[in-house]
Amino acid sequence: MAILVGDDTRLVVQGLTGREGSFHGMRNKDYGTDLVAGVTPGKGSSEVEGVPVFDTVAEAVSATGANTSMVFVPPAVAADAILEAHDAGIEVIVAITEHIPALDMARTVTHLRRSSDGRATLIGPNCPGVISPGKANVGIIPGEICEPGSVGLVSRSGTLTYQIVHELTREGLGQSTCVGVGGDPIPGSDFIDILERFEADDGTELVVLVGEIGGDAEERASRYVGEHMTKPVVAYIAGFTAPPGKTMGHAGAIISGSAGTASAKKVAFEEAGIRVATNPTEVAGIVKETLG
Amino acid sequence: MDLFEYQGKELLRKSGVPVPEGRVASTPEEASSAARSLGGKVVVKAQVQVGGRGKAGGIKPAANPDEAAGVAEQIIGMDIKGHKVRRVLVERAGDIKAEYYCSFLLDRSQRTFLGIMSAEGGVEIEEIADTAPEKIARVHIDPLLGMSPFHARKLVFEAGIDPGARKEAIAVLPKLYEAFVALDASLIEVNPLVLTGEGRVMALDAKVSLDDSAAFRHPNFDELRSAHEISAQERAAKEKGLNYIKLEGDVGIIGNGAGLVMSTLDVVKAAGGEPANFLDVGGGADADVLSSALEVITSDDNVKSVLINIFGGITRGDLVAEGIIDALGRLDIHTPIVVRLDGTNAEQGHKMLDEAPHEMLRSATTMLEGADKAVELARGDAP
Structure with missing residues (x-):
């Protein structure tokens, strides 16, 4: 599925x-x-x-x-x-x-x-789209980097998604569906909407969540995972070195005041028992380890 | 885009929000004549986009035009937290009985708009949130229905605004919300909103941030932006349509896609380096864009090595290679460049780079290897 x-x-x-x-x-x-x-x-x-x-x-x-x-x-x-x-x-x-x-x-x-x-x-908007490898591709994610499998992926980013999918595929870890929810401040769907679907999907065994600085979507997702998910989640966050007050490319990626920092998001994930990779390559390693 | 105080106030004035009468001055003479036209007694305020101007000595009263000139002389040219003061706002001074806080912004987690008010104005809202959270009133405003009068009453009564200011505050808040929507603002913060001796309520300060994505329906955005100062690299990048932010380090970074570039910065930092910039060439960048990006990065004297990290999707590896080769031929580059290419047409790109060897060019097969190499090169080690 x-x-x-x-x-x-x-x-x-x-x-x-x-x-x-x-x-x-x-x-x-x-x-x-x-x-x-x-x-x-x-x-x-x-x-x-x-x-x-x-x-x-x-x-x-x-x-x-x-x-x-x-x-x-x-x-x-x-x-x-x-x-x-x-x-x-x-x-x-x-x-x-x-x-x-x-x-x-x-x-x-x-x-x-x-x-x-x-x-x-x-x-979306401002997203790379959705691909279910081997079935359908709606968007701009390069189909050739994906492989059918059981890892679900949800991300606020485009090319960073490709990077992580590429690392997963290289480790033989195929994907059920990869969803880019987009880098805007108000996305149509957020992490929680997609996590709910992955939790209910028979074809998904584990979910990779790719976040970035700005807003509190990662913090809310971490609470949702802690309370409602039975499937394991592995996270990655981009923007640890981003300075406050600057919009890092995506309209949604801005650290304002003390909110939205990568460190705060990492802490929230770890408190919910979610392992956070330090770089895109490590994501695949942790997924492999978790799936055994 | 964050506006200067004088720009924000001008826009609020046009929306019917009372603001003190004022003039912008960039010389002591202008400040003096501004004070004369405003009736003598004024406040001179540094126009910089950073908090804490008052404490830094950037806001001073003046009793007459001569004093205004003297104060302006001190303030213009001042450095406030790294921001050089180019202009001052000279405003008619008034009698202030109370200071309040109010703002309208986008509440991302509720996907709606949020109005905030507090009777504790004049200090940062984060500080009030820390010390007296019960003194902050909040109301969500449905983006489809807009602001109803009860929203304003709720904010004013819950915040405990003085009885003498209530009526005017209730009238001013919807005007601020209307301005927020009409201007496509992402934030309008009035701190303080004051009650004057005459019983008037007015915006004594204004922080307005506009949504750059809405520029297509606001012809005045370009003019507002022209008052802003940016570095030579930032200006060149902007002209070429690149998304560039200058940072303090010495490893130049070029990548495609905001998330991947942020991740590249993190990986360089983890490898022991300091990124010199954020540069996103965007989706579908062609050879020209890559070549311009290299030009912008290598014109920064702090940059000791460059890491190009491209994962092709819409962006094609062969065009990236073409852009790099073009820049190396066109510019006198003495900074080592590490190239990591994957995705669409990456093999073709690698082949083109191999066939056009240049002493400054290095390749990396993975993002992590690229980061390590670029950091070593910035240190002066030759991998």
Whole structure:
């Protein structure tokens, strides 16, 4: 098994006619993902390499049965695209777009969580997407570094995720699903949302959690793990050397006041009995040891 | 983007929040004429983005225009915690009866907005949180519904604001929230919000941080940013679209993706080195971007070695190699460069680098090996 994306995924790409949207949409298709449609307002009735393009997500859903969307549109219109996907009944919305204003995300995420009756899940924005190796890839994670297996991975970062997946694969530790929840201050899903799914997933034996400085998502996740998880969790945190008050690339990665430091997060994890690796390479070693 | 006090206050004034009348001055003469136009008795405030200005001597009263010039002379050019004072804000002085604290910000863990108020103004909110947490009133504001009048009443009554200031405070808070939303701010902190002798409530200080991602719908962001000072490297990086932060060490770092770069900094530190910077070339960086990144890093005299750590996804290893080769050909580089490449087209990239040998170029097969090599090179050891 896997979480969020898999054999049942029927993908629509919002922004499929754009340069990046078509490049990554087609890479996902080549990986084996069932790419059924694209949406670009005003470009309905055209197609991109044999994939039909529609003017609205609702049309795409009714014509193709799409149940998952990847959002690849510019930041100024991205919140609108997410709301449109939700309105059309899409279950899993993966927003890759970076630099969406926090105000737009606060409103969009509030609306989704309030009105989705447990139906719609937003992953991202500013995330690398979700891959269930061997089944489906929705996003920009390079499929070739993954291997099917039983390690679940959830991360706030993109390339750091690739680095850690690469280390896992090299040690023969395949993955059930790798989820990038994104580096924004207000993500659609946070660690806890994904940990819940991994805990319930038969195909996942252990979860790797990759955190970074800023906010308190890691601290809340550590409490959740301590109270609700039976599966082992291994953590890694980036940003021990980051200076306070500077935004380290991700809008969400900023140490403000005494909150959000890597050291505080490490302490929280260790208090919950979670082992914290000191570098990406060590993650794979600890996972191997834990799984025996 | 964090604004200077005078910038934040100007924006608040336009949103209907009462602020003291004031003028910005960058010379003693300007300060003196500002004081004259404000009626003589003023306060001269250093414009720097760091707390503790008052204690450092950056805020001083002046009874008349001549005194204002003298005080400005002392303050302009001062160094406050590493921030050089370029301008002062000259404000009409008033009679202050009480100081309060209030702020609006994004509450990440609740995915919503948060209003905070306290009757204990003038000190850092962290300090109040430590010493008198019961004196802090908080209210969550739904981003879809916005602020209701009861939110303001709740803040004012729970914080125990003086009866004489309540009515005006209840009127001012929604204006601050409106400004917070209209400006796409991530923080508006007014500390202190004061009650004047005349019974008025006004913002005596303002810390405003704006969400850079919203710049596309705020044409004034660029102008606000132009008042900020950044290092030559930071300016060059910005012009080339690189995400660069200067740090104190001597190992230059280039990577792709914020998380991987932060991790690279940590690994270099663990290897006994000190990172000279954070530089994220972003996703899908091409040869030009890599070449510019090397130019920015090697123009910093503190940098004794460079570690390039790329895990290709959208970013292609062959283009990274092309950028490195271009920079080595174009610039006079005497700093050793350690390259670690993995992911998309990494093999092709390694081959290109092998075919274009340069005495400053070293390769590493893993991130940890790369960090070790770069740290040794910065120390002057030759691995």
